[in-house]
Amino acid sequence: MSVIxxxxxxxxxxxxxxxxxxxxxxxxxxxxxxxxxxxxxxxxIDERYACGLHGSMAPVDLQGELLYSTDLxxxxxxxxxxxxxxxxxxxxxxxxxxxxxxxxxxSYRMLQGKPKLMGLPxxxxxxxxxxxxxxxxxxxxxxxxxxxxxxxxxxxxxxTRSSRIVNEADKSCVLERAASFALDIVEDDFTFVHxxxxxxRERHIAMIPMEYGTVSIDSARGASGHSENPFFAMKKNDATxxxxxxxxxxxxYSGNFLGEAxxxxxxxxxxxxxxxxxxxxxxxxxxEEFQTPExxxxxxxxxLGEMSRRFHRIIRKNLCRGVYRDAPRPVLINNxxxxxxxxxxxxxxxxxxxxxxxxxxxxxxDDGWFGKRNSDDCSLGDWKVNTEKLxxxxxxxxxxxxSLDMNFGLWFEPEMVSPNSELYQTHPDxxxxxxxxxxxxxxxxxxxxxxxxxxxxxxxDALSEILTTxxxxxxxxxxxxxxxxxxxxxxxxxxxxxxxxxxxxxTTRFPNVLFEGCSSGGGRFDAGFLYYMPQFWTSxxxxxxxxxxxxxxxxxxxxxxxxxxxxxxxPNHQTGRTTxxxxxxxxxxMGRYGLELDxxxxxxxxxxxxxxxxxxxxxxxxxxxxxxLYRLRTAxxxxxxxxxxxxxxxxxxxxxxxCIVGEPNGKVQWLKLQGLDAEAVYEDVETGKCVGGDSxxxxxxxxxxxxxLKTQKWVLVKR
Ligand code: DGJ
Numbered sequence: 206m207s208v209i210x211x212x213x214x215x216x217x218x219x220x221x222x223x224x225x226x227x228x229x230x231x232x233x234x235x236x237x238x239x240x241x242x243x244x245x246x247x248x249x250i251d252e253r254y255a256c257g258l259h260g261s262m263a264p265v266d267l268q269g270e271l272l273y274s275t276d277l278x279x280x281x282x283x284x285x286x287x288x289x290x291x292x293x294x295x296x297x298x299x300x301x302x303x304x305x306x307x308x309x310x311x312s313y314r315m316l317q318g319k320p321k322l323m324g325l326p327x328x329x330x331x332x333x334x335x336x337x338x339x340x341x342x343x344x345x346x347x348x349x350x351x352x353x354x355x356x357x358x359x360x361x362x363x364x365t366r367s368s369r370i371v372n373e374a375d376k377s378c379v380l381e382r383a384a385s386f387a388l389d390i391v392e393d394d395f396t397f398v399h400x401x402x403x404x405x406r407e408r409h410i411a412m413i414p415m416e417y418g419t420v421s422i423d424s425a426r427g428a429s430g431h432s433e434n435p436f437f438a439m440k441k442n443d444a445t446x447x448x449x450x451x452x453x454x455x456x457x458y459s460g461n462f463l464g465e466a467x468x469x470x471x472x473x474x475x476x477x478x479x480x481x482x483x484x485x486x487x488x489x490x491x492x493e494e495f496q497t498p499e500x501x502x503x504x505x506x507x508x509l510g511e512m513s514r515r516f517h518r519i520i521r522k523n524l525c526r527g528v529y530r531d532a533p534r535p536v537l538i539n540n541x542x543x544x545x546x547x548x549x550x551x552x553x554x555x556x557x558x559x560x561x562x563x564x565x566x567x568x569x570x571d572d573g574w575f576g577k578r579n580s581d582d583c584s585l586g587d588w589k590v591n592t593e594k595l596x597x598x599x600x601x602x603x604x605x606x607x608s609l610d611m612n613f614g615l616w617f618e619p620e621m622v623s624p625n626s627e628l629y630q631t632h633p634d635x636x637x638x639x640x641x642x643x644x645x646x647x648x649x650x651x652x653x654x655x656x657x658x659x660x661x662x663x664x665x666d667a668l669s670e671i672l673t674t675x676x677x678x679x680x681x682x683x684x685x686x687x688x689x690x691x692x693x694x695x696x697x698x699x700x701x702x703x704x705x706x707x708x709x710x711x712t713t714r715f716p717n718v719l720f721e722g723c724s725s726g727g728g729r730f731d732a733g734f735l736y737y738m739p740q741f742w743t744s745x746x747x748x749x750x751x752x753x754x755x756x757x758x759x760x761x762x763x764x765x766x767x768x769x770x771x772x773x774x775x776p777n778h779q780t781g782r783t784t785x786x787x788x789x790x791x792x793x794x795m796g797r798y799g800l801e802l803d804x805x806x807x808x809x810x811x812x813x814x815x816x817x818x819x820x821x822x823x824x825x826x827x828x829x830x831x832x833x834l835y836r837l838r839t840a841x842x843x844x845x846x847x848x849x850x851x852x853x854x855x856x857x858x859x860x861x862x863x864c865i866v867g868e869p870n871g872k873v874q875w876l877k878l879q880g881l882d883a884e885a886v887y888e889d890v891e892t893g894k895c896v897g898g899d900s901x902x903x904x905x906x907x908x909x910x911x912x913x914l915k916t917q918k919w920v921l922v923k924r
Contacts, residue, residue: 232267264288279389294387326736384479393472408758421465427688458498460701486694535566543803559804586628614679647686655703747773770796875905
């Protein structure tokens, strides 16, 4: 049993193999009492605060209790308007203009397995894999009920949370803020860890030591975006990659979000995450309900590394879906950096022929194949092939690729419309806009309103037609601008719900097509997207050194097997840097290895090297896909980086070492491996040398970092 209710203590205990999360009904409120290492008995709130939290000046709403105010009480889903004066999880404006909500415990229910979240992506699990607790809270005056969902995945050491708000009154109300979850931790020694960035430098790790006040990350861009990712972790100040307490939070959502941690004047830290309340007002009519997105919560007392591995396992096994969740994925070549818009059928076939020789299995045609699109200023929405470039049409090109014994994949940007497109001329009202206001363009395009049924039908039909009539086994789903002039405060969320509906429909209709998400690189790399598409184009920056920062940052929460990672040409198109081919190959093989360059311009020697990289990648693809990642040395030293992946069954270990900036005549360093079987012996596949797991972990492998941009790789097999 992973969910237990202890009646006498009014305590709910959620146990995973290594952790315990506990709540208590205290003074009628749902209090948060513990989250940490697994313990059998959790002290009650009164026991925990027996030495007193005095709180002079706190408004009294919990008469007769030791903690007499919700302003002092650590809570699970705090509301606005009454005694708790901290940031609320829920803020409702009622028909009479008032906005006081006071939730009190009403009932609970436990069930095996996990109910679906209607219309939203979420983790899933069988009755054997997880157990769900539903706690119902009621505001008796407004007749608002809130159902809090907690699903426990014991083996994965993960808890997921979401909330459903139900209006049982006979009048409408407006949700001004409805977080997916909140929790109060009465501790103050935290560092806020998050993934910040911009186009071409997504998800760099950043750390902010907590102080009194609020630290937050958000997006109001209509998408989760490049600048912040819907993930953050609260790391104890003394926690490291391998040691100490860390709590991580990932929102399963691709739109506007807010994640925040606020430390109050009693050094209690309130953590919450959900849809961004900025420009969010949701009208809730009588009898209507609102389901928040889900958040994945992970506690680790073995540092950030173990937190990441726990996130990776749940995302891989219980969030990603479809045939490609477990199946090997093809090595692809994408023509974007090879040709940009300047291609025709012959050019693509020429590249494809070379690609076949090096072992590529899938040729992906990127932007520019439709309408009059020779630059980024036209034709989005007109999904009809450009026969000047492709005289035999998409099917003709697909056949040519197929005849080389490779599959064919295609790029789309389904959510967008160019103002000079036929689609826009016919339906100027289909784009997101505010009547009477200028329609701001970005990359010369506007956004179609995914929440409108006729728009979603158009997109589903247009893509279905192409996917049915052409032999396409892969789709790159791109999105290249942020949302402006949203029509009202429900628009951004309705857009995302519409988008999810479209993606659900298309991935269900075409279950054998591999879909890869993209948004000007990794601008919407989030857990919501991974539910529909099991891989994402990590960044438009394909420079191998920059990719170390980006891929390492991304790995804080997302599995490396979800990251599209391609070998591209040098000098690199984004940074101008020239990196050796083996360095580029090693970085790409720590993700979904692919190619993004004009193979017809490479020497035979380079082609041979790529061919070897592909064979090697295939040999260990399953390790990258399902293995456990250990970040041995962080790239953020800007000098070097090292990573290790252990296969799911523990039999194979891949070790990558990267020297970014060499030190001439420098010292020998020992790379100490992690997570091995100390009793076992591991054989180096290349040299045949056998070394004990204990020696590899505690004495280490000697590495020298004498020159720049050098990479070394070891494959160790357990004997
Ligand atoms: C942005 C993507 O990230 C690129 O890979 C490429 O597909 C371009 N869009 C095409 O416009």
